[in-house]
Amino acid sequence: MKVTFEHxxxxxxxxFCVIHNNLPVSLLKWEYHYHPEIELVCVISGSGTRHVxxxxxxxxNGDLVLIGSNIPHxxxxxxxIDPHEEIVLQFNEEILQFPDKEVEARSIKDLFEMSKYGIKFSRKTKKNMIPKLKLMLESEGYKRYILLLEILFELSKLKDYELLNNEIMPYTIISKNKTRLENIFTFVERNYDKEINIDDVAKLANLTLPAFCNFFKKATQITFTEFVNRYxxxxxxxxMAQDKSISECSYSCGFNNVTYFNRMFKKYTAKTPSEFLKNFSHSKVKI
Known part of the structure; x- marks a missing residue:
C-alpha cells in the first residue's frame, strides 16, 4: 500500500481544519497517507478498520483516535459500512500558544508526544467528546479555538486510553535529509517483495555502506534491516486481512523462509501469524 502525502x-x-463526514462510505477517503498535522478522528457511528x-x-460502534504528526494512517x-458518520480535526502542534511552564500546556504537549504512537480512547470518552465536537461544527473564530483547547485539555487528563503502536514509525522522524529518506522509503516500497541488497540502497543514497548504516540509524533510530523487516x-x-495464507504472505513479502517470517512476525506484532488471523477473523466487519 503506497503512503502518500496529504496537503x-x-x-x-x-x-485548523474541521471535517464532518456523513456520506455513503463509497465517497469517503481511505488511502494510506500522512501529513504534518495532528489528527483527532471521532467516528460517531459506524464500524470499520483503523490502520494507524x-x-x-x-x-x-464508533471510535475516537488521536494520530500524531506524520504518522501514516x-x-x-x-x-x-453504512451508516458512517465522523468528525475529524486537523491542527498543527504550534496551535498551542502557551509557555512550556504552564501546567495545562505541559499536559497537552505530553499528549502530543504520546500521539506519535496513536492513541485510542474509550467508548465513554468518545461519548463525552461528541457534544463538544458537534458544537465545534457550529462555532467559528475564538469560540471554536477555545473548544479545541477544552477537548485537548480533557483528553490530556485521561487515563483510559490505549497506545496503538509500540514504536514510532520512521516517517515521523523530522530530518534535514528528508529527500534522501523518502528515496530510500520509496525504494523499499517498490522492492520489499524481492531480495534487497543494502549495498544497492547505499549507492542510491550516494553513501558508502558504513556511512549509510550510520545515517539511517541516526535518522530513524532503527537499522535499515529492521526497517525492511517492519515494512x-x-x-x-x-x-492476511485479505484472507491470504501465512505461507503466501511470507513469500509475497520477501521472506524466503516461513520459520523466519513467523519469528519476525511475533517480534514486531507480539502475536504469531496464526494468532493474528484468529483475532482478526473474530473482529472482522462483515460487508
Missing part, C-alpha cells in the same frame, strides 16, 4: 488546508478564517502506523484492527472509512510485516498483515 491539509485550514478552514477559511481559521488556523503499524497497527491494524477493526472497530465497531488510513481514513476510517476503510472497510466501513514487510506490515504488508503481511494487510495481506
Amino acid at each position: 491539509v488546508i485550514p478552514d477559511e478564517k481559521s488556523s 502506523g503499524y497497527h491494524k484492527s477493526n472497530y465497531t 488510513s481514513g476510517f472509512g476503510l472497510n466501513s 514487510r510485516i506490515n504488508k503481511a498483515c494487510l495481506l
Whole structure:
C-alpha cells in the first residue's frame, strides 16, 4: 500500500481544519497517507478498520483516535459500512500558544508526544467528546479555538486510553535529509517483495555502506534491516486481512523462509501469524 502525502488546508478564517463526514462510505477517503498535522478522528457511528502506523484492527460502534504528526494512517472509512458518520480535526502542534511552564500546556504537549504512537480512547470518552465536537461544527473564530483547547485539555487528563503502536514509525522522524529518506522509503516500497541488497540502497543514497548504516540509524533510530523487516510485516498483515495464507504472505513479502517470517512476525506484532488471523477473523466487519 503506497503512503502518500496529504496537503491539509485550514478552514477559511481559521488556523485548523474541521471535517464532518456523513456520506455513503463509497465517497469517503481511505488511502494510506500522512501529513504534518495532528489528527483527532471521532467516528460517531459506524464500524470499520483503523490502520494507524503499524497497527491494524477493526472497530465497531464508533471510535475516537488521536494520530500524531506524520504518522501514516488510513481514513476510517476503510472497510466501513453504512451508516458512517465522523468528525475529524486537523491542527498543527504550534496551535498551542502557551509557555512550556504552564501546567495545562505541559499536559497537552505530553499528549502530543504520546500521539506519535496513536492513541485510542474509550467508548465513554468518545461519548463525552461528541457534544463538544458537534458544537465545534457550529462555532467559528475564538469560540471554536477555545473548544479545541477544552477537548485537548480533557483528553490530556485521561487515563483510559490505549497506545496503538509500540514504536514510532520512521516517517515521523523530522530530518534535514528528508529527500534522501523518502528515496530510500520509496525504494523499499517498490522492492520489499524481492531480495534487497543494502549495498544497492547505499549507492542510491550516494553513501558508502558504513556511512549509510550510520545515517539511517541516526535518522530513524532503527537499522535499515529492521526497517525492511517492519515494512514487510506490515504488508503481511494487510495481506492476511485479505484472507491470504501465512505461507503466501511470507513469500509475497520477501521472506524466503516461513520459520523466519513467523519469528519476525511475533517480534514486531507480539502475536504469531496464526494468532493474528484468529483475532482478526473474530473482529472482522462483515460487508
